[in-house]
Each structure stands twice: as C-alpha cells, then as structure tokens.
Amino acid sequence: MIYKLIKKFNRSVLALSFILLGFVSCYDNGYEEFVPPTGSVNNIQPSTLFTTSTDASDNLTMVFRSYSTDAASYLWDFGDGTSSTEANPDYKYAKGGEYMVKLTTTSTDGLVAVDSSKVAPVFVDFNFTSVDSKVTFENLTSGAKSLVWSFGDGETVTWNSEDTEQDADYNPSYIYKTADTFIAKLTVTNFLDVEVAVSKNIEGLVLSTVPDFTFDGNGLVVQFTDASLLAATYSWDFGDGSSLSNDVNPLHTYLAEGTYEVTLTTTNEAGVEKSETKSVPVGAVKPTFKAIVQNGTGDDFQKETSDNADAWDMTPNSKVKDDVAGEIDSPYRAIWNNTALNSYIDGEFGTNEQPGSSGDGSYVNGKKTRSIKLANTSRRLYQVVAVEPGVVYTFTIDTRSEAEGINTEIFILNNEITTEEDINTDPANNSNVDAYFNITNDFNSSKGSSSDNTFTTSTFTFEATANIVVIYARALNAKDSSNEVFIDNIDIITPGF
The missing domain is CATH 2.60.40.10 (Immunoglobulins)
Known part of the structure; x- marks a missing residue:
C-alpha cells in the first residue's frame, strides 16, 4: 500500500513538473502580441452601411450617416484626398464632380468592415454681362455631367462634359430680340443624373443694332x-x-x-x-469635287492577289482579285502607269518597287485592319489623284517605324516624274513638289494592341498647282523585315467635303 502511494505521488510530481516547465518555456520566449482579427470571428461577420444625401442649402456638402453594427471607430475616405474619423460627418467638397467614398469601421472585437458608394456633389451658378441686347454668360458651375441654358424667350443651348469647358456652349453669348425682362435658367445634371437649377433675371437690356x-x-x-x-x-x-x-x-x-x-x-x-x-x-479656291485616295487603308484588293498593294503600284497589273467576284479589271491601271519611273527605281535600288501588304494595321472597333508596308529600299508609295489648282488640301497619314532613324519622306508632286533626280535636291523648294514632309517621330517597335495605338499621325496642308497630284513616299533606310515602315489611313481632305 505504501508503495502504491509513493508511485502515485511520483507520477503527480512528474506531471506538475512538465506543467511548470511549459510555463517557464512560455515565459522565456516572451508573449505573443494580440492581433485584431479581420473578416469573421466564430462565424460572426461585421456589417458596415452608410447613407449619403445632399445638404439642402449647399449642393457641395454631402451628409454621411453610418449604420454600422458594433463600430468602435470610423475612418471615412471622401475620395478627394481627405478623410474623417467622425461617426456621421457632413463634408463640403471644394469642387463638384464624381467621387468614390469609402467607410472603414472597426468593432469592439477588432473586426474590420468596409462599405463604399459614389457621390456627385455639384456647384451651380452663373454670372452675366450685357452690352445693349447681347448678354454674355459666365458659367461658374463645377461637377456637371451635362447642362441646359434656357434664355427665357424659348431658346435653349445644351452642353455635355465630353465637349469640355472650352466649348462655346459652356459660356454662351446670346442676343435678345426685345428689351423685355427675361428669366435665364441654368439646369445642371450631375454624375448621378440628379438635376440642380439656378435662375436669374436678365433686365436692363437696351435694344440696339447688333452687326454680324x-x-x-x-x-x-x-x-x-x-x-x-x-x-x-x-x-x-x-x-x-x-x-x-x-x-x-x-x-x-x-x-x-x-x-x-x-x-x-x-x-x-x-x-x-x-x-x-x-x-x-x-485667295483660296473653293473646290467643286472631293479628292479621292484609292485604298488609303490598305484593306481593299488584299485577299487573293500577289499584287497586294495594287492601288499604290506605279505600274499596276491589268488583273487583280477581290473578295467576291474573282478576277476583275484593275481600277487603277487606266489612271496611271509610270513605266519610266519604275525602270529607274529597279535600276537604282533593285526590284519590286511596289509596297507590300501587312496585317499589322490600326484598330477599328477593336479589330485590327490591314496596312501598307515598306520593307525594302526600292519600295515606294505611288498614286495619282485628281485635284483642282488653287485649292488648299490637308494631307494625313499614319505611320509606324520598327527601328529608329527610318525616316519616311512624303512628297506631294504636281506631275509624274521619271527619275528621283528631279526631287532629290532640296525637295521643299522643288518646282515638281507642292509639299514635302519628313516623318522622323514614329518609331515604335511594339506590335501594339487595340488599347495601344502604335501609329503616329502626321498632317500637313498643301495648295495644288495642277489638276493632279502624285502621292509619293519612300523610306530609304527600311531595308528588310527588321526595320519596316507600316502605313495606314492615307487621305487627302478636301475643304467643304
């Protein structure tokens, strides 16, 4: 019996020793700092909600009211770089617009919850000045998605934010036809489609002649x-x-x-x-017809033809295939055929003077189109276009070079030359050249995407001196597939058309 008691006592002492050793070990290692939990604890999820409203006396002031459960602290982010730790703040924005407001609350148990909502404070007001019966309005509004001016005589003017504040309808001028008193009204729609309006009397007008x-x-x-x-x-x-x-x-x-x-x-x-x-x-001549550039996008006559840039070839083939009818007569061969210049290019720079075709084009509605390609020293863009002497036209072209220093030269010729010696000396002051433009800023090695427009647009004007112009382009440093130039959206814009 005594042996059994001693044995039990020894076991108890041993167990107590292990417990004490555990306490000592914890004490030696220090204690672990409490970290407040986030999300849910014991399947309890905190809830944070808030409402927004506009102060009745000030449309720039927003009233925020929290309906959070068990919130011990609050952090409001008003979306304009400012914040508040109040439970239910009223906040006045410095400028109207659309803002995303976020409320973060922490509960007594350390649980964190977040809610967010858009607000659209707006400020609406205007000033005006009058000279006789002409009134000029100064718009003081901020935060407008759209607005309508009502001049009080039945006439209105509308404006949308896409037009920018530089648009004349944002700060309109209006000429009244009588000297009565009118109520001018500015109605603004904010970015949450809520309307706010301000009206003012227009009086003291002096009826006078207004020349125009x-x-x-x-x-x-x-x-x-x-x-x-x-x-x-x-x-x-x-x-x-x-x-x-x-x-x-x-x-x-x-x-x-x-x-x-x-x-x-x-x-x-x-x-x-x-x-x-x-x-x-x-001095500018008024045109009577529109100048037409054939296949300026490089998309036509591309599907089943080795002559894949027929519209830009200085010696077009007599036959070319399209997508529907099979072989048809080339619409370009009857317009121009400069075999002398073709022979000169072949002799000086090699063969195959016509440009190529590439699927590396610009994007239309998210889909890549085709483009024209210069990938050899001998390749040229060549097209004759009917114009009217004295008319000032605008030429536009999109280009992309795959290597630096691949300058693309654009000539607008007033006749069909037979050698490039006629344009090589000071092309900007050459009698054969109505305009010359050297593109040096279009290097972009990336293939791009629908959201990344890798093409550079170049635009210049020229006055036609003859009844035709020749669009003529070359890139002498584009020597192979590693330094190509891709060309798209070539056009001659005719004033009034």
Missing part, C-alpha cells in the same frame, strides 16, 4: 452675307482701301491674296450705330 456677317470666298471673290439684328442701314469696309458699300449682301473682288480686316457698321431706326470686324482670308 458671314463670308464665303472663292479665289479673290468673296460673298458677304448679313446676319445683323435691327439694322436699318449698312456700311461695309472691305479692308483693302476700296470704296465703302451700302449693300446688304455685297459681292467683292480683291486684287491680291491675303487676309483682310472687314468691318460692317450698322445703324438702327433710332440712329444707334454699331460695328463688327472680322479677319477674312482671300
């Missing part, structure tokens, strides 16, 4: 058209020292090209006189 005019020139001849209000008499000063005209809509012929300051002075029935001056460019 438009003009339409063709060469040295300019047609002036009156657009004045309350005009009884007219006096036109054409800015060239010629006699004044009292016609309502005069036709005037200038003696030389240039820009002239034309002044229209009108007088109303009461004898009040006002003047309006505009700069009028004179």
Whole structure:
C-alpha cells in the first residue's frame, strides 16, 4: 500500500513538473502580441452601411450617416484626398464632380468592415454681362455631367462634359430680340443624373443694332452675307482701301491674296450705330469635287492577289482579285502607269518597287485592319489623284517605324516624274513638289494592341498647282523585315467635303 502511494505521488510530481516547465518555456520566449482579427470571428461577420444625401442649402456638402453594427471607430475616405474619423460627418467638397467614398469601421472585437458608394456633389451658378441686347454668360458651375441654358424667350443651348469647358456652349453669348425682362435658367445634371437649377433675371437690356456677317470666298471673290439684328442701314469696309458699300449682301473682288480686316457698321431706326470686324482670308479656291485616295487603308484588293498593294503600284497589273467576284479589271491601271519611273527605281535600288501588304494595321472597333508596308529600299508609295489648282488640301497619314532613324519622306508632286533626280535636291523648294514632309517621330517597335495605338499621325496642308497630284513616299533606310515602315489611313481632305 505504501508503495502504491509513493508511485502515485511520483507520477503527480512528474506531471506538475512538465506543467511548470511549459510555463517557464512560455515565459522565456516572451508573449505573443494580440492581433485584431479581420473578416469573421466564430462565424460572426461585421456589417458596415452608410447613407449619403445632399445638404439642402449647399449642393457641395454631402451628409454621411453610418449604420454600422458594433463600430468602435470610423475612418471615412471622401475620395478627394481627405478623410474623417467622425461617426456621421457632413463634408463640403471644394469642387463638384464624381467621387468614390469609402467607410472603414472597426468593432469592439477588432473586426474590420468596409462599405463604399459614389457621390456627385455639384456647384451651380452663373454670372452675366450685357452690352445693349447681347448678354454674355459666365458659367461658374463645377461637377456637371451635362447642362441646359434656357434664355427665357424659348431658346435653349445644351452642353455635355465630353465637349469640355472650352466649348462655346459652356459660356454662351446670346442676343435678345426685345428689351423685355427675361428669366435665364441654368439646369445642371450631375454624375448621378440628379438635376440642380439656378435662375436669374436678365433686365436692363437696351435694344440696339447688333452687326454680324458671314463670308464665303472663292479665289479673290468673296460673298458677304448679313446676319445683323435691327439694322436699318449698312456700311461695309472691305479692308483693302476700296470704296465703302451700302449693300446688304455685297459681292467683292480683291486684287491680291491675303487676309483682310472687314468691318460692317450698322445703324438702327433710332440712329444707334454699331460695328463688327472680322479677319477674312482671300485667295483660296473653293473646290467643286472631293479628292479621292484609292485604298488609303490598305484593306481593299488584299485577299487573293500577289499584287497586294495594287492601288499604290506605279505600274499596276491589268488583273487583280477581290473578295467576291474573282478576277476583275484593275481600277487603277487606266489612271496611271509610270513605266519610266519604275525602270529607274529597279535600276537604282533593285526590284519590286511596289509596297507590300501587312496585317499589322490600326484598330477599328477593336479589330485590327490591314496596312501598307515598306520593307525594302526600292519600295515606294505611288498614286495619282485628281485635284483642282488653287485649292488648299490637308494631307494625313499614319505611320509606324520598327527601328529608329527610318525616316519616311512624303512628297506631294504636281506631275509624274521619271527619275528621283528631279526631287532629290532640296525637295521643299522643288518646282515638281507642292509639299514635302519628313516623318522622323514614329518609331515604335511594339506590335501594339487595340488599347495601344502604335501609329503616329502626321498632317500637313498643301495648295495644288495642277489638276493632279502624285502621292509619293519612300523610306530609304527600311531595308528588310527588321526595320519596316507600316502605313495606314492615307487621305487627302478636301475643304467643304
């Protein structure tokens, strides 16, 4: 019996020793700092909710009210770089717009929860000044997605944020036709489609003549058209020292090209006189037809043909295949065929002067289109386009070089040359060249994607001196497939078309 008691005692002492050793071990290693949990604890998920409203007296002030459960602390992020630790803050934004607000709460158990919501504070106001019956509005609004000006006489003007604040309709000018008192109203829609409006009385108008005019020139001849209000008499000063005209809509012929300051002075029935001056460019010829560039996108006649850039070949093949009808007569061969220049290119630079075709084009509606390719010293872009002498055209082209220093030279020729010696010396001042442009800023080795436009757009104007122009382009440093130039969206833009 005594043995059994001793044995039990020894076992108890041993167990107690292990327990004490465990305490000592924990004590020696220090204690582990408590880290507040996030998410859920024991399957209990915290909840954070809040509401937003606009202060009735100030549309820039937002009222935030939290409905969080067991929240011990609050952190509001107002989306404009500022924050608050209040439970239910009222916050005034410095500028209207669309902001994402986030509330983070921590519960008494250390649980973290987050809620977020968009708000759209807006400030709506305007000033105005008047000269006689012409009123100029100054828009003081911020945070507008769109707006409508109502001038109080039935006329309105609309504006959308895509138009930017530089658009004339954001700060309009309006000419009233009577001297009555009008209520001008500015209605603004914020980014959450809530409307806010401000109205002001327009009074004290003085009914007066308001001179205005438009003009339409063709060469040295300019047609002036009156657009004045309350005009009884007219006096036109054409800015060239010629006699004044009292016609309502005069036709005037200038003696030389240039820009002239034309002044229209009108007088109303009461004898009040006002003047309006505009700069009028004179000399440009008004076109009668649109210049047409064939296959400027490189997409046509591409599917089943070895002559894959037929529209740009200086000696087009007589047959070419399209996508539908099989073999058809080339529409280009009848327009031009410069075999002399083709022979010169072959002799000086090798063979195959026509450009190639590539699937590495720009993107339209997320889909890559084709492009034209210069991948050899001998390749050229060549196309004859009918134009009208004296018309000022705009030329545009998209290019991408796969190596640095692959300059692409664009010539707008006024005749069909037979050798490049005719343009190699100072092309910008050559009698055969209506325009010259050297593209040096289009290097981009990346193939790109629908969201990454790797092409560079170059644009310049030229005045045609003959009834045709030849679009002529070369890239002498594009020698192989590692330094190609891809070309897309070539066009000649005709004014008025």
